[in-house]
Amino acid sequence: MSTAIIEKVKAQFPDEVVDTDEFRGDTTIIIRPEKITEICTLLRDDPETGFRYLSSISAVDYQPASPRYAVVYHLYSHGSHQRVALKACCADDEAPSIPSVVSVWNTANWHERECYDLMGIKFVGHPDLRRILTPAECEGYYPLRKDYPVRGY
Amino acid sequence: MNSAETSPRTETMLLNLGPQHPSTHGVLRVWLELDGEIIVNADPDIGYLHRGIEKMCENRTYHQCLPLTNRVDYLAGEMNNFGYVLAVEKLLGVEVPKRAQYIRVIMAELTRIASHLFWLGTSGHDLGAMTPLFYAFREREQIMDLCELAWGGRLFPCYFRIGGLAADLPNGFEKIALDFVKSFPKKWKDYDNLLTKNRIWIARTKDVGVMTPDEVLDWGWSGPMARGSGVDWDLRRDNPYSSYEDFDFVVPLGKNGDTYDRYLVRMQEMLQSARIVQQALEKLPPGDVNVDDPRVALPPKEKVYKNIESLINHFLIIEEGIKPPAGEVYQAIEATKGELGFYIISDGSAHPFRVKIRAPSFVNLSAVPKLAKGRLLSDLIAIIGTVDIVLADVDR
């Protein structure tokens, strides 16, 4: 089933799929960030895949590797009880940004706010991108980044 | 703070349901824009219990993360560790012995009952029903006694370990636990008699906070929140883990997706959990409780004192920690509040590279502004109660 999903994405978006990974039964499709909204819409609306549920959006900091920031989307299909992960690396290491998927799943709203808050990734097209967990008045403070000390300053 | 711009001519009132409030189940702040008593806009402000657990996990070994992840959902302590150890064991590619799996199920289901009892008491208390709290806590104390008997701690025992359990169950545990689960349905009748057909309870909860099944999927709701709307989904049955496929249980579903149906679903879940615990206790297989892999599980203490290899093994695991291969996994379990997921990236070292906790309360709370719009302020309290949030789960 996971190969079917990968084939479907590759068929519609042949240039966007960079790589695929399979580890301990989990499938990860590594894609380019520009068309993430369209790929998610495909995976949600296609009746064979039916990923109508977004489990979570995680932001990862791969410093000192480049590209530094990646955003990982975990999707679940209630029909086939399957999961798939989409990983998109942000193009810019200094000011990371990626299109928002709030138009695909409403639940992405808070997930993306959390990624912005803790990692500093901007989600283009998000209706209300502001801090959610750390105090609102903090500036330039992204505590989950690798160069931020765990005890703070 | 509030995203809506209010011009001076409007007559809405800004009210702060502050972080210190008896009904918010913790430090939740909601910015409310009210038109009289009708809510025009509700904006939750969270983060008052953001402790930086994900960041701290990156600086510890896999075992040292166990006390941290235990405190994510503080009402169901061991359930969080269930998800975490399953995720790390998936990374390692090990499977624990059957006995350990059954004991894990017993503990997880007992904490599920304890968490639902606490929810019942406090959300009833919010809406004015003080009596169910005392009845529910009577049973909850018995479960805490069971937890303490088995593994030493009431709320955060840290009993699950990567590769199995800290130790086997003490002698006599099975009998005491069986007595409890066999008597539980009769005690459950007490709360059922108090609330289920109570006119005030029905008036406060019927048609409050309605979500259709499509909205449930769109907003990422899981657990009893999803089942209350009729979405037939339970990770224990659909993506089984830790031998849940060996047990026979019913997944209760609601019809209307309102607060009353979610109440009924959680009540039935308590009975089903008691049923699972009874089956697990009756079918408990003998054997080891730790996987027989020197890279993962600590050797038994008797061997450590006598055998040099076991001593070295013990030292290596404690000092350096376990080192899973590089890779990433996502493991989700059916926690008390919904889908609790752990996304762990390992870079081959003894410290996790990234631990992301997909917290169900965080996602469930995000739909509250939508549910509260156009309702009375007192309905907001009922909605927050039904979402069953735990602020440490929301904020981590």
Place this chain on the structure above:
Amino acid sequence: MGIEEHLGNNILTTTLEKMVDWSRKNSLWPATFGLACCAIEMIVTAANRYDIARFGMEAFRASPRQSDLMIVAGTVTKKMLPAVVRIYEQMTNPKWVIAMGACASSGGIFDSYAVVQGIDKYLPVDVYIPGCPPRPEGLLYGILKVHEKILKDPFLTAQYREKQAAKPRRHHEHGHH
């Protein structure tokens, strides 16, 4: 031959201070200040098994103006700190603070960027209760220690001393008549 002998067994004599302190400690009302996991053990202490009502404390007041004890139960994060201090300042005198649990006493296991490493940096704490979370019996023991502290509280003499200190000092002139 004290006055007690003449009065008989129906009248007790004591000092005003002792009576006020005794009545204060017997109905100390806590402010609802459960922040995190310790709040669960606090609620359990108020529930049926570890009944806190036998100490007169089942009335957990939501308003700080009506409470005299603040049990800081749980982790205090930097975002929450202004609210904690504000509630403490809103409480009327006399007031006491219990730091319940490891997180309130010293930050607990959460040594991170977001957690205040001990509420005693910002509030005067009377009793620290260690534990993660402390057992309900532990909380009750800490409360009994606060009771002991209250009984030793010399509010009358303290008020008298403050009044004396606030009065303007008189000069002692040489050769006073």
